[in-house]
Amino acid sequence: MKIKIIISLLCMSILTGCGNDDDSKSDTPLTPAEKIAKMENSGELPKLDRTDTVAGIDADQNGIRDDIDAYIQKTYPTEEQRKAVSQYARSLQASLLVDLENKITVKAATNTTSRAISCIFKKVPSGNSPNGGSVVEEILGVTTNTKQRLLQYIALDKALDGTVISSPSGDVCDESLFTMPDQRL
Incomplete structure (x- = not known):
């Protein structure tokens, strides 16, 4: 019995000693920026614009930052969802840029x-x-992904102190986003 226990312990210690000798891993931990870059490169996180402006990059000038636009196209499965989320992203971006x-x-x-x-x-x-x-x-989080953008959102929220906002009624979706040109009245 003692021999079986000794052999079992010896086997476990040998297996524990066997590790991954991958030289690509270093002993130094990754910085938060390196962790984020690694997650972005793997596709685990979206690659987001981190320019030092509230507006960010909107090359196609559709009112939505290009990185958010790409994220919406990749993340939302139906055209109807993409249009609704795009409407929100566009309005959120515009609200961050308002006086x-x-x-x-x-x-x-x-x-x-x-x-x-x-x-x-x-x-x-x-x-x-x-x-x-x-x-x-989710869209609020990716839109306010830098300190400057988040502070602008907080300032917007503060500018709304004391105001009353009613729930909208009627057609809340921008119909131009939800109809094809040949389907318009």
Whole structure:
């Protein structure tokens, strides 16, 4: 019995001593920036614009940062969902760029964003995966992915202090996004 225990312990110690001798791994831990880059390169995280501006890069000038546009196209399976999420991304981007001193434009931008959020809840009903709430949080997170953008969003929120925003009614989805040119009245 003692021999079996000794042999078992010896086998476990030999197996424990055998490790991966991969020289590509270093003993130094990765920095947070390196971890993010590694996750982006693997596709685990989206590659997001980290330029030092609130606006970011929108080469096609459709009102949505190019990285967010690519993320939406890759992430959302149906055309209807992509259009609803694009409407929200566009309104969110515009609200980050609005003049915070002008209460009328701040309120108008917020109403547009509220309509877009309602559109997401209409086109991505609860019970589905992803659900509307998680989509809104996700797009907000990728849009405010730098300190400057997040601070701008917080300033927008502060500019709304004391205002009342009603839930939109009626057609909340931008119909131009949801109809084909030959289907218009």
